Amino acid sequence: MKNTIHGLHHITAISSDVHRNLEFYSQVLGLRFVKKSVNQDDPGTYHLYYGDYAGSPGTIMTFFPWVGLHRGRPGTGQAYATGFAVAAGALQFWQKRLAERNIQTFAVEARFNDEVLPFLDPDGLRLELVASAETDTRAPAPARDIPAEFAIRGFHGTTLALIDSGATAALLTATMGYRLVGQAGHRTRYVADTPGPGNYVDLLTDPALPRGLNGAGTIHHVAFRAADDPAHVNARTALLERGLHVSPVIDRAYFKSIYYREPGGVLFEIATDQPGFAIDEPVESLGTRLSLPPRLEPHRAEIEAALPRLHH
Ligand code: ZN
Numbered sequence: 001m002k003n004t005i006h007g008l009h010h011i012t013a014i015s016s017d018v019h020r021n022l023e024f025y026s027q028v029l030g031l032r033f034v035k036k037s038v039n040q041d042d043p044g045t046y047h048l049y050y051g052d053y054a055g056s057p058g059t060i061m062t063f064f065p066w067v068g069l070h071r072g073r074p075g076t077g078q079a080y081a082t083g084f085a086v087a088a089g090a091l092q093f094w095q096k097r098l099a100e101r102n103i104q105t106f107a108v109e110a111r112f113n114d115e116v117l118p119f120l121d122p123d124g125l126r127l128e129l130v131a132s133a134e135t136d137t138r139a140p141a142p143a144r145d146i147p148a149e150f151a152i153r154g155f156h157g158t159t160l161a162l163i164d165s166g167a168t169a170a171l172l173t174a175t176m177g178y179r180l181v182g183q184a185g186h187r188t189r190y191v192a193d194t195p196g197p198g199n200y201v202d203l204l205t206d207p208a209l210p211r212g213l214n215g216a217g218t219i220h221h222v223a224f225r226a227a228d229d230p231a232h233v234n235a236r237t238a239l240l241e242r243g244l245h246v247s248p249v250i251d252r253a254y255f256k257s258i259y260y261r262e263p264g265g266v267l268f269e270i271a272t273d274q275p276g277f278a279i280d281e282p283v284e285s286l287g288t289r290l291s292l293p294p295r296l297e298p299h300r301a302e303i304e305a306a307l308p309r310l311h312h
Helices: 018-028 091-100 166-175 229-241 297-306
Strands: 005-015 032-039 042-051 060-065 078-087 109-111 114-120 126-132 155-161 179-184 187-191 200-204 218-226 255-261 267-275
Touching: 005 018, 005 078, 005 155, 005 267, 018 032, 018 042, 018 060, 042 297, 078 218, 091 114, 091 126, 126 155, 155 218, 166 179, 166 187, 166 200, 218 229, 229 255, 229 267
Parallel strands: 005 060, 078 126, 155 200, 218 267
Antiparallel strands: 005 218, 032 042, 042 060, 078 155, 109 114, 114 126, 179 187, 187 200, 255 267
16 A cells, blocks of 8 residues: 555544634634535534635545534544644744634644644644645635735644554554654654655654543544545555455545544544545535535435524
8 A cells, every 4th residue: 555645635523613613714724614514424413624725635624513512632542633734934923813813822842843833723622833844835725814925735744642653653654655754752753655744644652641532622533645546445455454444435425435443543534535525516616505415415405404504
């Protein structure tokens, strides 16, 4: 499976209040609301997708907003923090912007060659703005009130919190095409075939971290990219040969998916780049109507009636 995975595809988290979630990711962080859909396994709840203008793989943060859900606890066995890439020098802009909106931030940290501003979303989800001097050719998310030079360009990477990183590291390097590129303190950094923002996975083995508990404000799963169907099938075969339990290929309308739990407890997915989010609405109007997969389309009226109205 070497060289068949090309970094992160999307990251899916759990939130509680759907309106607050939409306001935060679209208005505060300036991501584009690229798809309003439903949880395909629970169509009574939304599945909201945020990303760059085109909804490109590697920029897509998604949420299952379960209204009134109890708050979880970030910790081991979870994707602990989600890093968004911004240009070097952008953190001052963000510190001011987040402070003006009473968003909880933490001290800027130096991490490898980058500067990292950790902060929390309204559900307590751990986010980071990673200011890197590395080349990032991705177009900035087109926010109205965020200058392009400071805007988010997609993911920088994900940090998995683990009690022991050995088996996860072996899976990443032997079967998922990642290689070790850095180690500092309790953190080791791995990168997919193409180095650069969007392609990093950090493994964090900090003994001070509690065990993670699922709930609002925690990550549900981390999805990696497969370029096409053959690469997707090859990836599945390699994971099965490794002895992992892997789901069948599931058609999610915007991509095909397989799911498996990595040895440290984090749910992984591999999703295809195609067909993408413009399959059921034009790029210019992404996110403006409720998108349903074909099998749920006959139930549109009852599904729409049961969902809260979103103002966007
Ligand atoms: Zn997913």
